[in-house]
Amino acid sequence: MPSFDVSSVGFYVLDILGRPVSRIPEGGRADYIEEIRMTVAGTAGATGMDCAILGLKTQAVTTLGTDDMGDWFVAKLQKYGLDCGLVRRDGSVQTSSTILPVRPNGERPALHVPGTATVFRVADEDLDAALDATVVHVGGTGLLKSFDGEPTVRLLKRAKELGRTTTFDLIQATPETIAFVEPCLPYIDYFVPSIDEASEMAHEADPAKVAAYFKSKGVRNCLLTLGGEGVYVAPENGKPFHLPAFDIEVVDTTGCGDSFTAGIIVGIVRGWDLERSARFASAVAAKVAMGLGSDGKLVSFDDTIAAMNSLPVKAPARTSAHA
Template identity: 40%
Template sequence: MADHHDRADAARGEAERAQQGRLDYSSIGFITFDCLGWPVTAIPEGGGTHFIQDLTLAVSGAAGTAVIAAAKMGLSARAVGGVGDDMMGDWVLQRLGQFGVDTAAMQRRPGWRTSSSIVTTRPDGQRPALHMKGATGQFFVDDDLMPSVIDARVVHLGGVGLMDAMDRGRNAELARLAQAGGAVTTADVFAGSPDDLPAVASILPHTDYFMPSIEEAHALTGRSDLEGTAEFFLDRGVRCCVFTLGAEGAYYHHRDGTRFRVPAFQIDVRCTCGCGDAFDAGFAVALVRGMDPETAVRFAQATSALNALGLGSQAGVESFDHTWDFMLRTPHRERRAA
């Protein structure tokens, strides 16, 4: 059976033989407008005011963060999702364009509202948020749009479980067609309990790299161990699980038996918003560049760590060279005893 190296090499070869316009990365799903404040220690009572040090705007969400971070690191990238006919939608499309992201497959309809969040970032980097779901639940990739959406070396589904219209079987069909066309498929989720498993399970047989946070993976499976949680998804068709573990790093578990952990980098966290999504982007860059699995996970971890150094999703990510240099020079955290 071909291993993950063969799969990635085959996908890259297919991409090189494909039409000239094929992009590196297509990121489909949850794209949101964020307003973030830091540091927030409490919500004022009544009509009171607390003063903070920093305030920013960001395109965020599992697909939005990933596509901008990937573009910053040199991938030709496409964003696929929905925005509203509102000021937030104007800004999201403008911001994506500023990073060279292809927005031809972004959908906008009268009456839709852009998925948006108010993020109150705490001094320790945690980020309680108020979120309006908006157009993420409404956009749909129809048959006419499908060929252009899946025409990429890496096709990413970001935010499975939040895409109401797409989660009813269309995400699974998209991933199946992307694989059949030679793309490497990756997926991240928004999940809080086993009730979210049906939407996720439908894409698993067509997913090469499944990359949820460990909290989401545990919530979906009801398990608490790394290996058993990974095997749960492998048994349902995934080729490889790559779990983000927060301050404990990341865990890689492939169907071919390869498994390892990579520790987190030693940094002073400012904001954790979008860290897992930035990880997904770093992993996509590694796939396109043909990195071996352990280097790929380390590079994805470096992308996530840089994200955590800025305020707002992908703010700390600058370029491929900057991320690579950070990976080489930054020490890792000591692993806690199990």
């Protein structure tokens, strides 16, 4: 029996967010905004944090700097209840960090320092401990310079040898990113990218065609997040389906995809079917989008279940995705 429900491996970044930002003031002038926050973020960091908020026993596997930002980060992870035994510290670079001026409509351009994401690796002696979980989530391919490619494939292959369930997401994907991703695909049980990033790699725009492309490469279940249009799911068994997004007032879209993945992981651990898992994951993302940062208004499993059962649902728009 694994020690953890989920091991969240890869890209952890400190986000500094402010809202609402409609312009950058000229020269040395100042504008006044409503809110500034620092949050745990990243395709592995936010997913792991949200898993912990939702009640899963979670371990963090990453590298942070020996700077003040790294100290804050570890303290914050521990406050959420994550095990940090496999959080390594590296003084050669600063902790990965991003400044996000969040626009009034929730969009967020980014100013990013890659930092520790570029030096992260899972050491040989840490590999089996990093995989000591029911679900192994790998997040951040595309920005993990030292881990992308063969080291990621090796970890995922070993996870499957140990009988783990694997989930996978990436970040800032370009057409070139497929070179790192394709060798991983046969070892991925749940592939959860955004439609924009998946389309870049598949050279297709239609969600059904994008999902079919990745399944043809070995992915068992492909879940494409469509932003305000919901999610398209192509399961290993059964017919593909589309779920519309919840109809909410969006404050900030930071971390919505990461939180959706956390919701899927909760469903896997609880043994739910994929449709129920995707509905719950959509509610998790909605709670995050209602506040600032990668946790937003996410507070607990029970509160999210209540949201899933009470929030209004948008009318679906992507009719081509329903086939």
